[in-house]
Amino acid sequence: xxxxxxxxxxxxxxxxxxxxxxxxxxxxxxxxxxxxxxxxxxxxxxxxxxxxxxxxxxxxxxxxxxxxxxxxxxxxxxxxxxxxxxxxxxxxxxxxxxxxxxxxxxxxxxxxxxxxxxxxxxxxxxxxxxxxxxxxxxxxxxxxxxxxxxxxxxxxxxxxxxxxxxxxxxxxxxxxxxxxxxxxxxxxxxxxxxxxxxxxxxxxxxxxxxxxxxxxxxxxxxxxxxxxxxxxxxxxxxxxxxxxxxxxxxxxxxxxxxxxxxxxxxxxxxxxxxxxxxxxxxxxxxxxxxxxxxxxxxxxxxxxxxxxxxxxxxxxxxxxxxxxxxxxxxxxxxxxxxxxxxxxxxxxxxxxxxxxxxxxxxxxxxxxxxxxxxxxxxxxxxxxxxxxxxxxxxxxxxxxxxxxxxxxxxxxxxxxxxxxxxxxxxxxxxxxxxxxxxxxxxxxxxxxxxxxxxxxxxxxxxxxxxxxxxxxxxxxxxxxxxx
Numbered sequence: 001x002x003x004x005x006x007x008x009x010x011x012x013x014x015x016x017x018x019x020x021x022x023x024x025x026x027x028x029x030x031x032x033x034x035x036x037x038x039x040x041x042x043x044x045x046x047x048x049x050x051x052x053x054x055x056x057x058x059x060x061x062x063x064x065x066x067x068x069x070x071x072x073x074x075x076x077x078x079x080x081x082x083x084x085x086x087x088x089x090x091x092x093x094x095x096x097x098x099x100x101x102x103x104x105x106x107x108x109x110x111x112x113x114x115x116x117x118x119x120x121x122x123x124x125x126x127x128x129x130x131x132x133x134x135x136x137x138x139x140x141x142x143x144x145x146x147x148x149x150x151x152x153x154x155x156x157x158x159x160x161x162x163x164x165x166x167x168x169x170x171x172x173x174x175x176x177x178x179x180x181x182x183x184x185x186x187x188x189x190x191x192x193x194x195x196x197x198x199x200x201x202x203x204x205x206x207x208x209x210x211x212x213x214x215x216x217x218x219x220x221x222x223x224x225x226x227x228x229x230x231x232x233x234x235x236x237x238x239x240x241x242x243x244x245x246x247x248x249x250x251x252x253x254x255x256x257x258x259x260x261x262x263x264x265x266x267x268x269x270x271x272x273x274x275x276x277x278x279x280x281x282x283x284x285x286x287x288x289x290x291x292x293x294x295x296x297x298x299x300x301x302x303x304x305x306x307x308x309x310x311x312x313x314x315x316x317x318x319x320x321x322x323x324x325x326x327x328x329x330x331x332x333x334x335x336x337x338x339x340x341x342x343x344x345x346x347x348x349x350x351x352x353x354x355x356x357x358x359x360x361x362x363x364x365x366x367x368x369x370x371x372x373x374x375x376x377x378x379x380x381x382x383x384x385x386x387x388x389x390x391x392x393x394x395x396x397x398x399x400x401x402x403x404x405x406x407x408x409x410x411x412x413x414x415x416x417x418x419x420x421x422x423x424x425x426x427x428x429x430x431x432x433x434x435x436x437x438x439x440x441x442x443x444x445x446x447x448x449x450x451x452x453x454x455x456x457x458x459x460x461x462x463x464x465x466x467x468x469x470x471x472x473x474x475x476x477x478x479x480x481x482x483x
Contacts, residue, residue, distance in 0.1 A: 026257040028250040033280040036257060038297045039266020041167060042233070042282070044373045045120035046331050047364070048169070049357075050235075050301055050340035051157075052125050052309040055132050055148065057345040058096040059084075064310030064342070067093045067130040071183035071191060092190030093130065093181075094199055097142075102149035105347025107160035113349065114166065117357035118364030120372070121167035123235055123338060126154050126225055129176040131199055135228070139221055142199045149347075158229045169233025169268070170225060175218050176239045179206040209244045219248050226259055233268040235284065235301075235338075241275040249275060270299060272391075284338070289326075291389040293333045293376045300330050303340040304356050306395055311342035317352050318394075320359035321420070321473040325400045327360070328417045328474060329387065331371055332380040332406035363471050366447040370415035370476035374408035378437065381406040382430050383419070400474075402426065414479040415446075421475060422465050431461035431479070438481040445469070446476045 026032050056064045061080050063069075069077035071088060085091040114122050127133045135154035136145035145152045154170060161168045181203040184191025191200040202214060210218075225231065234256055240249055253269055253276070260267030269276075270284040283298040290298065304323070305315035327337045339360075341353045364371060383404030388396045400419030405428050408415045418426055431437060433456040440461055443454045447470030454463045461479075469475050 025261065026254040028247070028254040030250065030277055030280060033250065033253050033257070034277060036253075036280050037266075038282060039232075039268065041266055042121075042268050042336065043297050043375070045167065046336050046371050046374075047117075047119050047327060047360075048121035048123055048167075048233075048336065048338045049114045049117065049119045050123050050125075050171070050303075050309075050338045051343065052128070052303075052340055053153075053343045054125065054128050054134060054310070055093070055096050055100045055130060056128070057311045057343065058099045060310070060312050060345065062312060063308040064128065066310075068180050068183065071181060071186075071189055073183070073187060088184065088187075088189035088191075092184070092196075094190065094196055097132070097148045100144075100148040100345055102144075102151065102153070102345070102347040105149065105151070105153070105156075105343075107153075107156040108163070110157070110343075110349065111160035111164040111166070113354060113357060114161070115164040117361040118368060119166060119339075119357075121169055121233060122157070122161045123169040123171055123233055124154060124157050126170040126172050126229075127177075127221070128173045129180040129237075131174075131177040131180070133221075135225070137221065137224060139217065139224065140198065154225075154229055158231075167232045168229070169235065170229060170231045171235035171237070171270075172222055172225060173237045174221050175210070175215075175242075175245070176237060178202055178210045178214055178239075179204050179208070182206075210242065215245060215248050219252055222252050223255055226256055230259075230263060230265075231267075232260070232265055233270065235270040236272070236275065238272040238275070238286075240271070241273050253281060270301075286391045288391040288393040289330050289335065289387065289389065290333050291387050293380050294335070297334055297336070299336040299338055300326075301338045301340065302326065302394055303342075304353050305342070309340050309342060311344050311350065315342075317356065320356060320363070321399070322397070323356060323360055324363050324473045325404075325419045326397070327371065328406045328408075328419065329381070329400075331374065332376065332408055332417070334376045359472075363473060366471045367417070367474070367476045369410075369446055369478070370408055370417055374410050374415065377407040377409040377414060379407060379430060382428070385419075405430070412480065414481070416477045416479055418475050418477070421469050421472060422463075424465050426463040426465070426477075427460040428463070429460035431456065432458055434458070441480045441482045442478075444478040446478055447471055452477075 056066045059066050069075045070081040133143035136152045137143050158168045181200045269281040271281050289300050307315045330337050343349045385400050385404045402420040402422045404419040406417045443452045
């Protein structure tokens with residue numbers, strides 16, 4: 001009977017993925033999904049904001065994985081919880097929900113800040129691993145519209161973000177909840193209380209295959225988010241790659257892509273690792289990047305802090321230069337940067353995070369021409385600083401220097417982004433006299449009317465140093481070649 005119900009639900013959703021419109025629709029097969037084309041808005045946008053905000057911002061200890069770790073005996077979170085709140089049988093994760101009031105949350109103020117940062121799209125977490133939905137859902141009572149803030153956070157943000165002229169997206173981490181709270185089953189805790197099974201459950205082991213009922217619930221929650229909020233970007237974390245999820249991944253992708261066609265808007269589905277075949281969705285790399293140009297568009301999800309995605313008071317923040325040069329490096333390789341912030345539980349964004357976003361916005365206001373709407377050039381760049389490839393390399397990155405150059409292009413225009421404010425002559429070795437790239441016709445400094453003094457020499461394109469530059473952290477040159 002369970003298998004029959006499982007098949008009937010998948011069949012019902014499959015019927016929905018082929019609306020009766022006059023053009024070919026996506027089917028729930030990899031062959032069909034490989035016909036997906038990344039929309040131009042995503043390739044042009046380059047920079048978006050990610051938001052990790054939820055009940056975990058109340059304890060605000062160590063990371064957004066507090067709800068899991070507080071039930072892991074012997075962990076720092078477990079010890080902190082016992083000392084601060086008492087035993088987990090008396091005060092469990094659910095008891096933080098009434099304290100998550102979001103009393104100062106202002107979606108319009110957030111959206112205005114994001115626009116000023118230069119971001120073109122915004123992706124709040126709709127549901128994290130903890131199982132608490134930040135939106136009004138028909139599938140669970142454990143949601144922000146009925147508990148805690150008693151507001152549809154995702155709904156408010158969707159309106160505010162669009163009112164500021166940005167693209168709205170969202171993320172779902174629902175599938176990881178299968179095992180996220182399982183530590184609470186190993187000792188006397190409220191996870192064991194049947195009254196809260198609909199919140200903490202299933203709380204199974206990570207090596208257990210999710211049940212059809214649970215995967216069906218995942219699919220229903222995802223399609224509900226699509227139908228309610230019409231996100232143009234839907235972001236998934238790594239655990240959807242489970243083999244048993246294969247038909248569900250295909251079914252959701254087809255449903256979502258067809259909704260995009262129905263809306264007349266390009267949509268983006270992000271995945272990690274090997275969850276989707278190349279060309280069927282957009283690869284996302286967590287806290288890392290690629291060492292070279294990828295033919296297909298891709299994305300880095302990174303955070304303003306080194307320690308946590310959610311707010312913690314002792315996070316170590318990255319510098320404006322780190323974030324700006326990281327953006328330039330990613331864009332030069334055909335990628336986008338989705339930069340995460342972690343608001344406090346009251347709904348305020350910490351001042352340090354705001355300052356970082358505004359610094360990026362100030363730089364992009366001057367140099368955005370070299371970022372937005374660009375495409376990779378023939379090579380991504382040059383310079384001595386080695387980039388660490390792959391995921392979780394953000395803490396291993398070395399600072400870029402003025403000898404590190406990143407290239408982007410727009411039509412016949414080449415942009416050369418110097419990854420530090422020059423203190424001496426800029427030498428772009430790739431553009432030496434007689435190079436395969438051709439003879440330089442003109443060099444202009446973006447944001448400046450000052451005439452550049454430059455010469456193409458055997459050692460490279462030499463651009464004379466200026467006393468002052470229009471922007472901090474990095475500068476960009478506009479270069480044209482003789483035809």
